[in-house]
Amino acid sequence: MTTKDSTITRRAFIAAGGAALAATATPFISLQAAPQPRLRMAIVGTGNRGSLTWGQDVVKGYSDVVEIVGLCDINRKRVEAAKKLIGISAPTFVDFDRMIQETRPDTVMVTTVDGTHYRYIVRGLELGADVMTEKPLCTDEQQCQAILDAQKKSSKRVTVTFNxxxxxxxxxxxxxxxxxxxxxxxxxxxxxxxxxxxxxxxxxxxxxxxxxxxxxxxxxxxxxxxxxxxxxxxxxxxxxxxxxxxxxGRNNSFRNTHCRVCPFKQQCKFYWDVTQNPQYVKLYTECESEDGYLRDGCVWREDxxxxxxxxxxxxxxxxxxxxxxxxxxxxxxxxxxxxxxxxxxxxxxxxxxxxxxxxxxxxxxxxxxxxxxxxxxxxxxxxxxxxxxxxxxxxxxxxxxxxxxxxxxxxxxxxxxxxxxxxxxxxxxxxxxxxxxxxxxxx
Ligand SMILES: NC(=O)c1ccc[n+]([C@@H]2O[C@H](COP(=O)([O-])OP(=O)(O)OC[C@H]3O[C@@H](n4cnc5c(N)ncnc54)[C@H](O)[C@@H]3O)[C@@H](O)[C@H]2O)c1
Known part of the structure; x- marks a missing residue:
């Protein structure tokens, strides 16, 4: 088997989940024979799930078969923090298209806020990558239709990671x-x-x-x-x-923006100190200046x-x-x-x-x-x-x-x-x- 053949076989196997191809693989092709190229995976959305489950855990458990080739997030501080937490040297991006064009991943892992999954699923397919996405696939029917239509035009595959x-x-x-x-x-x-x-x-x-x-x-x-x-x-x-x-929400007599600055800390049963978790400090509180996102938002907010x-x-x-x-x-x-x-x-x-x-x-x-x-x-x-x-x-x-x-x-x-x-x-x-x-x- 040539290197080119094995590249195609290995990547296609991983992307297609193996089962479909197993039926067509000829018996003399051994998948364990030679060192195989790793699956090139890029991640968009480098919060908790992107950095830890699909970042750190993948590096720890699957580095022999997967290489994380790029990280992208709209929060530039968070994507840098994620890179450090994961412990890789892959380039970071705030522009998804640029990440795909520069890193040419086989697969994109989508771990952004739910209402934005569809953008990256559709664009990932358009740019020629397989897509894996965290649940939910989408949050409204228009997004769902856009994804289904994009899939029809693409030969690439979408997998939803229902753990x-x-x-x-x-x-x-x-x-x-x-x-x-x-x-x-x-x-x-x-x-x-x-x-x-x-x-x-x-x-x-x-x-x-x-x-x-x-x-x-x-x-x-x-x-x-x-x-x-x-x-x-x-x-x-x-x-x-x-x-x-x-x-x-509105079902309480007091509220504030978030726990760290709350004058009701002593009396609120839902007071929660985000600074007790060092990973959350790196991923969220130290990145607030970029997007104002408060990880310890008040559960009584009226919005x-x-x-x-x-x-x-x-x-x-x-x-x-x-x-x-x-x-x-x-x-x-x-x-x-x-x-x-x-x-x-x-x-x-x-x-x-x-x-x-x-x-x-x-x-x-x-x-x-x-x-x-x-x-x-x-x-x-x-x-x-x-x-x-x-x-x-x-x-x-x-x-x-x-x-x-x-x-x-x-x-x-x-x-x-x-x-x-x-x-x-x-x-x-x-x-x-x-x-x-x-x-x-x-x-
Ligand atoms: N399967 C599971 O068990 C499981 C568990 C937790 C979360 N999830 C899913 O994982 C996804 C991420 O959840 P999380 O808990 O990591 O959230 P999180 O808030 O920690 O991370 C979300 C990240 O997406 C980024 N983001 C937001 N909008 C973006 C955009 N337009 N473009 C690029 N990046 C954007 C944010 O900056 C943030 O870094 C969600 O879809 C969630 O439903 C799945």
Whole structure:
């Protein structure tokens, strides 16, 4: 095999996730034979996720197969801070086009604020790169259509990095459903519990504005809607929702701009000292002079325009109903998910309370026994209970592993998960009117 051949094979394998090409690869081509060129990856959006998960962690775990060739952010101080945190010598940019033209990456990783993903996805494809993007794919239907149209004109691929699929419990649920352990699914109850720390953090940051996050129905729930879409292997068709801001924002008697300068530090239960985290100081507080972004924004600010209390019903093409709720001010974190089938029920319950934690997948067969499912994959080290490592293994070392659970999430998966949240937001804004997904975009 020539060097040129191996370059094409290796890069195409990584970019195409390996599986597609595995079928066409001739048996005598050995991928482990010679040192292979590494995947050239550029990152746009060098905040927490860009610098740490897709920066530091990739350098630490995947430097043999991935080279970070460029970093870009609109905040020039933050992109320099990220370069130091990651510990690489790649050039930094504030202009995305320039980064792509000068560094010629195979793949662009998009880790910017949600409402800006589409710009870089579309432009990345136009400039001839594969694109990987953090969830959500997009925050409104126009962005979604622009991405779908750009993909149609491009031979490049879009991958959405849904790490939540990689939790051992999520994989086990998928496996049991594929095995028809509870027969055909009739309905799903999915309840998301966010507490006064993690939940509150969304109201401190850029997420608090619809125009940035599309509300938590898109930013946060796109993980959950993707899980439901993936587990059910069906398409959402209609969405109805309620949502309100009942706890944060205007729902308090005092407020300030941000915690560091707040006169209510002593009495506010939500006071949070960003300076206790040295990485946050480097990434955020030392970069404030560039864009005025306050990482420790007040959770009581009156400009907060997202919901903290949400209820959604989704009807699927295969007739399944999903009932989803998310509350963001609870005394503990967790999820309660039940999948109701013709021959039984599958429960996944997780509680992370102060002094108490429980995590259980339970299979109850109708007219039969109820049992805890014990043969789960061992949780791995790393972010999000090891899910970040698992997805990076699949993406960067894909040729060595097959994908029987269909863990890879493509553009369609990204679009459908975002569209449920987008439809839910429209439904809330229109007095809980039912919204049809097909009225939002041409898929
Ligand atoms: N999969 C997960 O578990 C997970 C977890 C956290 C965040 N995320 C996603 O990762 C992305 C980044 O989140 P984060 O927590 O790192 O946020 P962050 O605020 O730490 O970083 C966002 C970065 O984007 C930059 N940015 C904003 N607008 C930009 C633009 N127009 N062009 C270029 N850069 C721009 C900001 O300056 C900042 O550096 C979000 O889309 C978020 O939804 C995913």
């Amino acid at each position: 939540a699929r990689h939790a051992p419990e999520a994989k086990k649920v998928k496996q049991l459903l594929l095995e028809k352990a509870i027969g055909d699914v009739i309905s799903v109850d999915f309840h998301e519990y966010l507490d006064t720390s993690h939940g509150a953090d969304y109201f401190r940051r850029w997420h608090r504005l619809k125009e940035n996050s599309g509300t938590l129905l898109v930013h946060k729930a796109s993980h959950h809607f993707d899980l439901a879409n993936w587990w059910l292997d069906s398409k959402p068709v209609e969405v109805t929702a309620f949502g309100d801001l009942k706890f944060y 907060i325009n997202i919901y903290d209390t949400m209820s959604v019903v989704v009807k699927y093409e295969n007739g399944v109903y999903l009932t989803y709720t998310a509350n963001t001010y609870l005394p503990y974190e967790g999820q309660a998910i039940s999948i109701n089938g013709r021959r039984g029920r599958l429960d996944y319950n997780e509680v992370k309370a102060n002094g108490f934690a429980n995590n259980e997948v339970r299979l109850t067969r109708s007219f039969g026994k109820s049992e805890v499912v014990n043969d789960l994959e061992k949780p791995r080290a790393g972010g999000h209970g090891g899910a970040d490592n698992s997805i990076q293994d699949l993406i960067f070392r894909g040729p060595q592993s097959s994908d029987p659970l269909n863990l890879r999430a493509d553009l369609r998966a990204g679009a459908l998960s975002s569209l449920i949240g987008i439809a839910a937001r429209h439904s809330i804004e229109r007095g809980s009117q039912a919204i049809k997904i097909q009225d939002l975009v041409k898929l």
